[in-house]
Structures are given as structure tokens and as C-alpha cells.
Amino acid sequence: MPPVINTIARTCYHCGEKCEQDSVMSGEHQFCCTGCMTVYEILENNGLCEYYDFEKNPGINPAKSFDHKRWEFLDDKKIQKQLTDYFSETLVIVSFNIPGMHCSSCIYLLENLSRLAKGVLASEVNFLKKEITIKFDPGEISLRKVVETLLSIGYAPEISLNNSEKNAASGKNKKIVYQIGIAGFCFGNIMILSLPEYFDFKSLLTSDFIHLFRYVNLLLIIPVLVFSASDYFRNSWFALKNLRSNMDVAVTIGIAGLAVQSFYDVLSGRGGGFFDSLSGLIFFLLVGRFFQQKTFQALSFDRDYKSYFPLAITRVKGSDEKSINVNDLMIGDDILVHNRELIPADSILEKGEAFIDYSFVTGESRAVLCSEGDLIYAGGRNQGTRLKLKIFKTVSQSYLTRLWNDKAFNKEEQTGMSIWANSLSNYFMVGVIIIAAATGIYWKINNPALLMRSVTAVLIVACPCVLALSIPFTFGQIMRIMGKKGLYLKNARCIEKLAAIHSIVFDKTGTLTTTENNDHEFSSNLLPEEKEWVAAAASQSLHPISRLLKDENTNPEYYPITNWEETIGAGIKATINGNEIKIGKKDFVSREPVNEEGEDHLIGKTYISVNGIIKTGFAPIQKLRDDIEILAQSLKSKFRLYILSGDNDAQKSILEKYFTKDNLYFRQSPQQKLEFIETLQESGQNVMMIGDGLNDAGALKASNFGITVTNDIHSFTPAADAILDINYLGLLPKFASLAKDTRKIVLGALLFSIMYNCIGLSFAVRGNLQPWVAAILMPVSSITVVLYTRLASIAAAKRNKLL
Amino acid sequence: MEILFVLFGASFLLAIIFLVFFLSSIKNGQFDDMHTPSVRILFENKQTSETNIENGKSGKRNL
Numbered sequence: 001m002p003p004v005i006n007t008i009a010r011t012c013y014h015c016g017e018k019c020e021q022d023s024v025m026s027g028e029h030q031f032c033c034t035g036c037m038t039v040y041e042i043l044e045n046n047g048l049c050e051y052y053d054f055e056k057n058p059g060i061n062p063a064k065s066f067d068h069k070r071w072e073f074l075d076d077k078k079i080q081k082q083l084t085d086y087f088s089e090t091l092v093i094v095s096f097n098i099p100g101m102h103c104s105s106c107i108y109l110l111e112n113l114s115r116l117a118k119g120v121l122a123s124e125v126n127f128l129k130k131e132i133t134i135k136f137d138p139g140e141i142s143l144r145k146v147v148e149t150l151l152s153i154g155y156a157p158e159i160s161l162n163n164s165e166k167n168a169a170s171g172k173n174k175k176i177v178y179q180i181g182i183a184g185f186c187f188g189n190i191m192i193l194s195l196p197e198y199f200d201f202k203s204l205l206t207s208d209f210i211h212l213f214r215y216v217n218l219l220l221i222i223p224v225l226v227f228s229a230s231d232y233f234r235n236s237w238f239a240l241k242n243l244r245s246n247m248d249v250a251v252t253i254g255i256a257g258l259a260v261q262s263f264y265d266v267l268s269g270r271g272g273g274f275f276d277s278l279s280g281l282i283f284f285l286l287v288g289r290f291f292q293q294k295t296f297q298a299l300s301f302d303r304d305y306k307s308y309f310p311l312a313i314t315r316v317k318g319s320d321e322k323s324i325n326v327n328d329l330m331i332g333d334d335i336l337v338h339n340r341e342l343i344p345a346d347s348i349l350e351k352g353e354a355f356i357d358y359s360f361v362t363g364e365s366r367a368v369l370c371s372e373g374d375l376i377y378a379g380g381r382n383q384g385t386r387l388k389l390k391i392f393k394t395v396s397q398s399y400l401t402r403l404w405n406d407k408a409f410n411k412e413e414q415t416g417m418s419i420w421a422n423s424l425s426n427y428f429m430v431g432v433i434i435i436a437a438a439t440g441i442y443w444k445i446n447n448p449a450l451l452m453r454s455v456t457a458v459l460i461v462a463c464p465c466v467l468a469l470s471i472p473f474t475f476g477q478i479m480r481i482m483g484k485k486g487l488y489l490k491n492a493r494c495i496e497k498l499a500a501i502h503s504i505v506f507d508k509t510g511t512l513t514t515t516e517n518n519d520h521e522f523s524s525n526l527l528p529e530e531k532e533w534v535a536a537a538a539s540q541s542l543h544p545i546s547r548l549l550k551d552e553n554t555n556p557e558y559y560p561i562t563n564w565e566e567t568i569g570a571g572i573k574a575t576i577n578g579n580e581i582k583i584g585k586k587d588f589v590s591r592e593p594v595n596e597e598g599e600d601h602l603i604g605k606t607y608i609s610v611n612g613i614i615k616t617g618f619a620p621i622q623k624l625r626d627d628i629e630i631l632a633q634s635l636k637s638k639f640r641l642y643i644l645s646g647d648n649d650a651q652k653s654i655l656e657k658y659f660t661k662d663n664l665y666f667r668q669s670p671q672q673k674l675e676f677i678e679t680l681q682e683s684g685q686n687v688m689m690i691g692d693g694l695n696d697a698g699a700l701k702a703s704n705f706g707i708t709v710t711n712d713i714h715s716f717t718p719a720a721d722a723i724l725d726i727n728y729l730g731l732l733p734k735f736a737s738l739a740k741d742t743r744k745i746v747l748g749a750l751l752f753s754i755m756y757n758c759i760g761l762s763f764a765v766r767g768n769l770q771p772w773v774a775a776i777l778m779p780v781s782s783i784t785v786v787l788y789t790r791l792a793s794i795a796a797a798k799r800n801k802l803l
Numbered sequence: 804m805e806i807l808f809v810l811f812g813a814s815f816l817l818a819i820i821f822l823v824f825f826l827s828s829i830k831n832g833q834f835d836d837m838h839t840p841s842v843r844i845l846f847e848n849k850q851t852s853e854t855n856i857e858n859g860k861s862g863k864r865n866l
Contacts, residue, residue, distance in 0.1 A: 104842040127839040
């Protein structure tokens with residue numbers, strides 16, 4: 001055993017990871033592995049070491065980000081055309097998502113890509129979107145080379161063909177900014193030109209001025225109505241056409257009332273009209289809408305299997321190997337699937353044996369052993385040597401991908417204001433129409449001259465604009481608070497869905513359990529060197545537990561292994577540097593006969609021995625997360641809890657401690673999960689589904705509120721209403737109660753709204769609503785209600801301990 | 804008071820110029836990324852960092 005040097009809490013200069021025994025030095029810096037050192041050397045040779053100045057240990061270990069995909073398909077002209085934004089003989093522009101981008105050093109390095117790869121003309125990063133746009137000369141460097149350069153410095157790009165949806169969303173976002181710009185410009189100018197109407201400047205000005213100002217106002221309001229307010233008109237037209245009513249209808253009535261009255265006043269020369277109130281109202285409403293529209297740019301909520309599956313796969317025809325688009329695969333094609341690649345379509349194993357990891361597809365945590373002639377399902381990951389498969393079904397007809405043909409995926413997505421808010425505004429409108437009618441009848445009897453004036457005034461004042469303003473501001477604020485705590489909602493409407501939940505269905509694998517387990521148990525009793533030996537011995541085996549051990553070490557190849565032997569169903573043994581390493585069952589590992597203890601045997605504990613002495617034992621089952629107990633306790637009282645697992649029932653006894661026995665379901669197929677959700681919904685429940693894998697995709701979509709949990713919010717997640725950072729799973733009860741409080745906040749805003757409307761109405765029913773009353777009431781009510789919602793949201797978050 | 808006609812025209816023109824600037828900057832994507840430029844400005848420009856390469860290797864820094 002050599003003396004231990006240099007291991008005292010040194011961290012890798014590149015990635016910041018703790019350096020173990022095998023750390024390497026380059027110059028004065030220490031690195032945890034050769035991968036990190038290589039990146040450092042690349043940067044040093046290109047004079048990019050400033051990378052390390054902006055942040056401490058900014059790097060990404062290239063071994064971790066490298067996802068073992070093959071990139072031959074990037075040489076295919078057809079795929080190149082689909083991936084690039086612009087393609088010509090001399091210039092190609094391409095954008096990639098780089099989930100690993102995390103700090104300012106990353107921006108520095110990625111924007112200096114041209115110094116690393118000759119032929120790259122320029123690169124620009126959008127940090128919030130985690131996107132890089134690269135311009136390069138295809139004559140000097142190929143697309144594949146560009147991608148490989150990114151990989152070599154640890155920034156693996158995410159490449160998928162359905163990037164088009166993102167661009168559409170940003171276009172929509174821009175439109176509202178234009179609308180706000182126009183409305184704001186007109187609002188400001190109209191206000192200035194309306195001032196003479198309110199103060200006694202009229203005597204100073206000749207009537208020419210008054211008329212000029214009024215007519216300019218009239219011209220200025222036209223773009224506001226035609227362009228800025230167009231969405232309100234369109235939405236209410238659609239609603240009325242379908243014989244429904246919503247908030248936009250109420251707002252449109254108010255806008256129309258104001259506009260008609262003002263045009264009439266100005267054109268008939270009776271007064272200045274309400275142009276300032278009108279443009280201000282539209283301006284504030286649009287600002288509220290913009291505030292609510294905030295989206296989490298770097299997240300994608302609508303991914304389907306296509307962005308998880310590979311783009312291309314190696315097809316074999318005779319002796320010819322060619323990389324082709326997976327969608328072009330035909331039944332009967334032969335394909336090659338390398339280690340850690342995904343199987344793109346249901347296919348039959350042609351030769352040998354294979355370990356397939358279905359954990360993301362079925363939730364089953366252990367890899368499955370398949371032999372010649374077995375059917376292998378799409379979505380499984382090959383764990384081991386290269387496989388030759390024959391395609392049995394096309395990609396879209398495969399067992400897993402068929403799930404996307406279910407009607408749950410064709411559900412119409414409702415947008416805009418929430419259902420609850422719309423029903424509130426409907427009551428509001430009924431009230432307004434009754435008051436307007438009553439006012440009309442009263443003046444018809446008493447003074448018909450005031451009839452029209454008072455009725456339009458009622459309609460103007462009673463517009464639920466304060467309510468229409470408070471809802472987007474409240475929802476937007478709550479969404480931001482949740483985002484800070486790791487729950488990212490797809491849109492504001494989701495808050496309401498969350499508030500209405502009755503029962504919660506959990507997936508098990510990856511959601512309630514964690515894969516970052518036995519690390520401590522495995523390594524605690526082993527010397528660093530012994531750990532390396534174990535990893536080296538394990539790297540020769542395909543067994544899932546061996547794979548797990550192997551992953552503990554990045555460079556197992558350094559150790560010459562002799563006498564390697566695997567006994568099926570018992571374990572492996574190997575001799576390294578004259579030391580005998582055994583991994584496996586207790587009686588296999590130990591020289592002395594052992595009495596197998598009951599519990600150990602049941603959960604299949606694995607032992608490791610060095611030279612016949614048992615060093616450590618660990619159970620390769622997945623552990624429950626630490627906070628499950630508290631989570632289950634606090635949710636139990638308010639919700640019905642279920643567990644739907646694709647895995648076997650090995651952990652049933654542990655789960656029974658926290659969850660009702662009858663609500664645990666194991667060995668569920670993706671389709672069964674979806675149907676279970678639908679059965680719950682038929683019994684009148686609003687169901688929340690929490691899952692992580694592709695096997696939950698159907699259930700997530702069918703549920704009223706689907707949450708995808710993930711370790712890394714930027715990695716692949718199936719389509720859902722929200723993405724939750726797994727570390728914040730314990731906050732779920734608080735999120736639910738905050739969502740419920742949101743309604744109370746909006747109800748409070750409704751009181752404000754009614755109060756202001758009563759003040760306004762008291763003028764309006766008497767038929768003397770002056771423009772200046774409207775001009776003061778409108779901004780005052782808007783500003784107070786925005787302040788109120790902001791304070792109330794923060795207070796609610798504090799009450800729920802989320803802030 | 805007729806000067807008001809001119810003043811009014813001037814202020815209106817000014818407001819329109821600002822509006823046009825605003826709209827064109829949205830169109831050019833100035834507000835698309837509100838974060839990266841704030842970081843980018845802190846990087847030294849290429850010229851100085853290239854001289855750093857030459858000097859950096861020998862361990863000296865020439866400013």
C-alpha cells in the first residue's frame with residue numbers, strides 16, 4: 001500500500017469534484033481524471049484559460065456529459081438540412097440546446113468556439129434559453145466536427161428534430177410587446193392632449209386647439225383598438241360564437257362602451273370623450289397579460305418520445321453499414337445498436353444475449369436479460385456489447401410509442417384566462433346587465449334624454465377591468481414564487497388545476513426512490529485502491545450490479561486482470577496485482593461457510609471480499625427518498641394517495657408503512673397507468689400524476705395535473721403541466737396549499753373591484769360620469785389592485801413557508 | 804399661443820421617433836436575451852486575450 005499523498009481535500013481544477021487516489025497533475029493544477037485534464041489542455045493550448053477566471057471550477061467532466069451517442073448521422077445531408085437554420089455552400093447557421101451550460105465561464109468558452117475549431121466563424125450564446133447559435137464554413141469544418149468539438153470540451157448538445165415549436169412561441173411573445181408599445185405610446189400622448197379638458201385651460205386656448213386635440217386623440221385611439229386590443233375582440237368573438245361567455249367578453253363590452261361614447265362625444269362636438277381612460281385600460285390589461293405570460297424559456301413542457309429517441313441508427317445491408325434516420329426504418333431492416341444506445345423500434349434480437357435497461361420506459365429498475373429471438377421493445381437502452389437487431393415494427397407503431405396515439409394526447413389544450421376566473425366574470429356581467437337595464441328603465445320614465453348616456457356609462461364603469469388585471473398579476477406572481485422553489489409551471493392556468501386536485505398518484509422508480517444509492521455503503525470500508533480493483537473486475541461483466549460498481553470509477557482499464565471468472569447466479573472473481581477480488585453472494589465471496597441471514601438473503605445483498613476477507617455488503621435495491629415519510633404524512637390528510645409502479649413489488653412492505661395498502665399497484669404497463677388515471681377521473685376525482693419516465697407519459701397527459709420530476713430540469717422530461725426539481729419534492733403539500741390560497745387572493749381583488757365599481761356606478765346611474773372621474777378612478781384602481789395582489793401573494797407564500 | 808401648434812408637432816414627432824426605435828429594437832431581438840449580454844461585457848476583448856496566450860505560456864503577464 002503506497003503512502004497516500006495529495007488526496008487531502010484537493011478538488012479538481014476543472015470540474016470541482018473531489019480528487020481521489022488516481023488524480024492527475026498538469027502543470028500546477030490537479031484534476032480528478034484524465035478527461036478533465038484533456039479539456040484543460042485543449043483550453044490551455046488555445047489560450048482560453050480565462051475560462052477558469054470567471055467562476056471557480058466551472059468545468060463539466062466530459063465523461064459525465066458524454067452520452068455515448070454516435071454522430072455519423074450528422075454527415076447525412078438530409079439530416080443536416082433539417083437541423084440547420086440556414087444552409088449554403090459557404091455558410092451554415094445552426095442552433096443547439098446545451099443543457100450543461102451553467103455559468104458565465106460557459107458563456108466565455110462557448111462564444112470563443114472559433115478559436116478552438118478552425119472554420120467556425122462565430123458563436124453566440126443565449127444563456128436563459130441555454131442555446132448556442134453557431135455560424136461556420138462547411139468548406140472548412142463539418143457539422144459533425146463542430147458537434148464533436150463541443151463534446152470534447154464537455155458541452156454535449158441536445159439534438160432533436162422537433163425544434164420548430166420553440167420559435168413559434170417566441171413569435172407570439174413578441175406580438176404582445178408590440179401591442180404594449182403601441183398602446184403605451186398612444187396612452188401617453190392622449191393623456192397630454194386630454195389635459196386641457198380637465199383643467200381650465202380652455203379659456204386660454206382657442207376652440208381650434210380643443211378640436212385639434214380631440215381629433216388627434218380620435219386618430220390615436222384607432223391603432224390601440226385595431227391592433228393592441230385585437231386579441232380581446234377576437235377571443236370574445238370566438239366565445240360568443242360558441243355561445244360561451246368569458247372575461248374577455250366582459251372586457252370587450254367595457255371597451256366598446258367607452259369607444260362608442262367617446263366617438264359620439266367628439267364627433268358631435270359635445271366633449272372630449274374617454275380616450276385617455278380607454279387607452280390606459282388597454283395598456284394596463286396588456287401589461288398584466290404580459291406579466292402572466294412569463295415562461296421558463298429553457299424548459300420544454302411538450303416533449304414526446306421523438307426528442308428522447310435517437311435521430312439516426314446504423315443500418316446494415318450486407319456488408320454495408322449506413323447511418324439512417326430512424327423514421328426511415330422499415331420492418332425487416334437489420335440495425336446495429338451500440339453500448340448505451342437506445343433501441344428505436346420494437347425489434348428481434350438476432351444474435352447472442354443482451355442486457356436491456358428499461359428503467360426509463362417501464363420503471364423496472366433491473367436490466368433485463370434477453371436472448372436470441374427475443375422481442376426487444378423500443379426505448380430500452382443497450383447495456384453491453386453491440387447488438388444486431390431486426391426491426392419488427394416501425395418506430396411509430398412500437399409498443400411504447402403507440403401510447404402517443406391514445407386520445408389523451410389529442411386533448412384540446414385550453415388557453416387564456418382560467419375557467420374559474422371566467423365564471424366569476426360571468427356573474428359579474430349578469431349583475432352589470434341588470435343594473436344597466438334598471439338604470440335604463442328609470443331614466444326612460446324620468447328623463448329619456450339621459451337614457452343612452454347613463455346606460456353606456458354603467459357599461460363602461462362596470463367593466464371588470466380590475467378583476468381582469470388582478471388575475472394575471474396574481475397568477476404570474478405565484479408562478480414566479482413556485483419557480484424559485486423548483487416547481488416550474490407550464491402556464492398560469494396550471495395554478496388553478498393544482499388547486500383543484502383531489503388525489504395524487506405517484507410513480508415509484510425515480511420519483512419516490514433514488515438511484516444515487518449504495519455509494520456510501522459500497523465505498524466506506526474499501527481502501528481507495530481496493531475500490532479501483534473492484535471496479536476493474538466488475539467492468540468485465542454485464543450483470544447490472546457489476547455495471548453499477550463499474551460506474552464508480554471512470555478508468556477501470558488501468559489494472560491488468562488475471563483469472564477473471566463469472567459464475568452465473570453467484571458472482572465474479574478476479575485477480576488484480578496478486579489480490580483476489582470476489583463480488584457476489586455471501587457464500588461465494590467468503591472462504592468460510594456462512595449462515596445466510598434471513599433478511600440479507602431476501603433482498604439479495606451483494607458482498608465484496610478482498611483476499612477472502614469480506615469488506616462490505618450492500619443491497620442493490622433502490623432506496624426511498626429521505627423525505628417520503630414526511631411527504632406522505634402531510635399529504636394523507638388532504639388527498640387520496642396512490643402508487644403506480646411499473647416495477648416489481650419488492651418494496652411493497654416498505655411502502656405500506658406510508659401509503660394505504662390497497663392503493664399500491666405494481667407491474668403496471670404504460671397503458672394500464674393511463675387507464676388507471678382515467679378510471680379515477682370517471683369517479684369524479686381531479687387527479688395529479690407525478691412521474692418521471694416515458695412509461696408515465698400517458699398517465700401524465702391524461703391526468704388533470706401532471707408533474708414530471710427530474711434531477712436536471714433541462715434534461716429530457718416527458719410532456720407535463722409542470723416540471724419539479726426532485727430535491728423539492730417535499731415541498732409539494734406547500735405548493736398545493738399556495739395554489740389554493742391563490743383563489744382567496746383573487747376573491748380579495750374581486751372585493752376591490754366591486755368597491756371601485758360601486759363608486760363609479762354611483763356617478764354613472766345618475767347620468768353624470770365625467771371624463772375626469774373615469775380618468776382618476778381607472779389608474780388608481782389599477783395600481784392599488786396590482787399592489788394588493790403583489791403583497792397578498794408574498795404574504796401567502798410566507799404563510800406557506802415558501803419564501 | 805399659436806406657437807403651441809409647433810410645439811405640439813415637435814413633441815409628437817419626438818414621441819414617434821422613440822416609438823419607431825422601440826419597435827425596431829424589438830424586431831431586431833434586443834430584448835430576446837436579457838442576461839447574456841450583461842455577462843459578455845465583462846470578458847476582455849480578443850486582442851488582449853491573444854497577447855495573453857503568448858505571454859501566458861511562459862508564465863509572465865505583460866500588460
